[in-house]
Amino acid sequence: MLAGILSSLPGAVSQGILWGIMALGVYITYKILDIADLTVDGSFATGGAVCAVCVLSGMNPLLSVLLAMLAGCVAGAVTGILHTVFDIPAILAGILTQLGLYSINLRIMGRSNTPLLKVETLFDKLSNLLPGLGSSYIAICIGVIAVVLVVVALYWFFGTEVGSEIRATGNNEAMVKALGGNTRLMKAFGLAISNGLVALSGALVCQSQGYADVTSGQGAIVMGLAAIVIGNVLMGWGKAFGTKMVSAIVGSIIYRIIIAVVMQTGFVDTQDTKLFSALLVAVALAVPVMVERHRNKPKREE
Amino acid sequence: MMLELKNVKKTFNRGTINEKKALEGIDLQMNPGDFITVIGGNGAGKSTMLNMIAGVYPVDSGAIVIDGKNVTRQPDYKRAAYLGRVFQDPMMGTAADMEIQENLAMAYRRGKRRGLKWGISKKEKEIYHETLKMLDLGLEERMTSKVGLLSGGQRQALTLLMATLQQPRVLLLDEHTAALDPKTGAKVLDLTRELVEKNQLTTLMITHNMKDAIRLGNRLIMMHEGRIIYDVAGQEKQKLKVADLLGKFEEASGGEFANDRMILS
Numbered sequence: 001m002l003a004g005i006l007s008s009l010p011g012a013v014s015q016g017i018l019w020g021i022m023a024l025g026v027y028i029t030y031k032i033l034d035i036a037d038l039t040v041d042g043s044f045a046t047g048g049a050v051c052a053v054c055v056l057s058g059m060n061p062l063l064s065v066l067l068a069m070l071a072g073c074v075a076g077a078v079t080g081i082l083h084t085v086f087d088i089p090a091i092l093a094g095i096l097t098q099l100g101l102y103s104i105n106l107r108i109m110g111r112s113n114t115p116l117l118k119v120e121t122l123f124d125k126l127s128n129l130l131p132g133l134g135s136s137y138i139a140i141c142i143g144v145i146a147v148v149l150v151v152v153a154l155y156w157f158f159g160t161e162v163g164s165e166i167r168a169t170g171n172n173e174a175m176v177k178a179l180g181g182n183t184r185l186m187k188a189f190g191l192a193i194s195n196g197l198v199a200l201s202g203a204l205v206c207q208s209q210g211y212a213d214v215t216s217g218q219g220a221i222v223m224g225l226a227a228i229v230i231g232n233v234l235m236g237w238g239k240a241f242g243t244k245m246v247s248a249i250v251g252s253i254i255y256r257i258i259i260a261v262v263m264q265t266g267f268v269d270t271q272d273t274k275l276f277s278a279l280l281v282a283v284a285l286a287v288p289v290m291v292e293r294h295r296n297k298p299k300r301e302e
Numbered sequence: 303m304m305l306e307l308k309n310v311k312k313t314f315n316r317g318t319i320n321e322k323k324a325l326e327g328i329d330l331q332m333n334p335g336d337f338i339t340v341i342g343g344n345g346a347g348k349s350t351m352l353n354m355i356a357g358v359y360p361v362d363s364g365a366i367v368i369d370g371k372n373v374t375r376q377p378d379y380k381r382a383a384y385l386g387r388v389f390q391d392p393m394m395g396t397a398a399d400m401e402i403q404e405n406l407a408m409a410y411r412r413g414k415r416r417g418l419k420w421g422i423s424k425k426e427k428e429i430y431h432e433t434l435k436m437l438d439l440g441l442e443e444r445m446t447s448k449v450g451l452l453s454g455g456q457r458q459a460l461t462l463l464m465a466t467l468q469q470p471r472v473l474l475l476d477e478h479t480a481a482l483d484p485k486t487g488a489k490v491l492d493l494t495r496e497l498v499e500k501n502q503l504t505t506l507m508i509t510h511n512m513k514d515a516i517r518l519g520n521r522l523i524m525m526h527e528g529r530i531i532y533d534v535a536g537q538e539k540q541k542l543k544v545a546d547l548l549g550k551f552e553e554a555s556g557g558e559f560a561n562d563r564m565i566l567s
């Protein structure tokens with residue numbers, strides 16, 4: 001069993017990194033904007049769908065990823081408009097977009113599953129450059145490059161005037177308005193960026209596994225939350241924005257490792273992973289609350 | 303005229319059993335540099351009047367003109383270019399999870415376009431450092447601390463500073479010392495007077511403390527049931543006594559006694 005666990009580690013780490021970009025997207029809405037955005041499950045698949053169709057049409061795989069990201073931004077903007085212009089509660093706005101995206105993703109691909117046959121993905125290209133390196137290690141390389149670029153870009157962006165305003169909007173809307181900030185625009189903007197990252201993650205995952213699937217984003221939001229929660233448990237001491245982003249990535253990797261280990265023990269079947277994920281997140285969210293409640297309970301005199 | 307309200311009316315929940323006429327035709331004119339204190343019982347419409355000026359809710363009828371510009375149809379965040387605001391709740395004026403200097407930087411950009419300029423320049427930091435010194439709270443040495451670590455009084459003082467960092471055409475203060483302990487409240491009030499005098503700010507200050515209402519500012523208005531029922535300025539205002547105001551209030555409310563909150567001072 002130990003050998004099995006060890007051999008499954010590189011794959012788990014690579015998946016953790018590639019899905020970690022999705023977790024960063026979730027971090028922007030859930031932690032920075034204080035919005036639970038359910039668009040994610042749809043926009044993740046959109047990223048894969050757009051990327052697959054582009055690559056198959058002969059487009060450069062890197063350009064395909066960027067286009068997929070753009071599609072994700074549009075999806076996020078739709079949720080943003082539903083929420084800020086029409087005042088639909090954020091959760092419902094996200095569900096509406098997510099539902100609509102399911103059909104759109106089918107339209108984009110023309111079918112529910114699109115294999116990337118006879119085309120060269122980013123991962124194939126790097127594999128040709130570094131022959132002998134296993135596919136998991138290739139995925140880790142590309143994942144690390146992508147994560148570094150995204151983290152640096154986000155660190156820069158959230159330090160700009162507009163970025164600060166988005167952070168402040170999640171923190172204290174009344175204040176931002178009183179200081180002349182357009183909070184509706186900031187929320188829509190944040191949702192677009194978030195879903196752009198989610199789609200980027202979806203596109204990279206699609207290329208790494210060699211196919212796009214309409215169901216690939218199912219439960220993505222839960223995995224994103226799991227990554228953030230686990231990251232917070234492990235690296236909660238870090239209050240700086242950079243540390244928070246790294247902790248989401250680390251959380252995503254650990255989450256994948258936990259899943260891989262649990263699968264190896266044989267207690268949990270492939271079909272049970274979603275239930276296990278849901279339980280994991282529920283427990284991770286509940287534990288701090290219970291601890292706090294226990295701590296605040298008045299001590300009984302003995 | 304720095305601020306003009308022309309027959310401003312507002313009814314909340316019109317046509318429901320919760321219908322509430324909050325403002326029944328407010329006319330107010332403020333000259334540049336006017337410092338008006340606003341008093342009145344609970345539910346008199348004081349906060350609603352300030353919210354109308356700030357554009358938190360649209361008016362039902364009437365017009366609001368700030369420094370010659372009719373802003374009646376402008377959304378709140380656009381009017382913010384002209385207004386400095388401090389709320390009763392010390393938590394409302396600052397972003398807790400952001401640094402003191404980040405909060406100031408946003409206030410420094412009130413009414414300006416936000417772009418992709420990164421961080422806070424050294425020159426800006428020097429300005430904030432100098433401004434914070436004025437508070438005498440030592441905050442100038444903690445500019446990278448998160449605002450959430452500050453006390454209510456410190457946060458309110460910071461909010462006041464932020465509201466005036468970019469000179470506002472009108473400063474709106476809604477019982478901004480009411481949530482603070484008396485000593486801290488007095489300090490923030492002193493700071494208010496200092497800032498208003500130094501910058502010649504046109505100011506509307508709601509207070510439930512009648513002594514403060516008489517002591518501060520050059521004009522006083524009393525509101526009752528959505529109307530301005532008493533408006534006094536200059537010499538006449540300086541000579542007012544708390545008892546005079548209580549008398550006015552009883553007269554307006556038909557002999558009812560002023561509530562405890564108004565008598566407390």
Ligand SMILES: Nc1ncnc2c1ncn2[C@@H]1O[C@H](COP(=O)(O)OP(=O)(O)O)[C@@H](O)[C@H]1O
Pocket residue numbers: 314315322323324342343344345346347348349350351
């Ligand atoms: N957003 C609102 N919705 C409904 N009623 C409101 C709202 N804001 C204020 N009111 C009502 O309008 C009246 C005036 O309130 P307000 O201006 O807050 O009084 P004051 O600040 O003088 O105590 C009160 O009866 C209050 O209940």
Ligand SMILES: [Mg+2]
Pocket residue numbers: 348349350
């Ligand atoms: Mg009030």
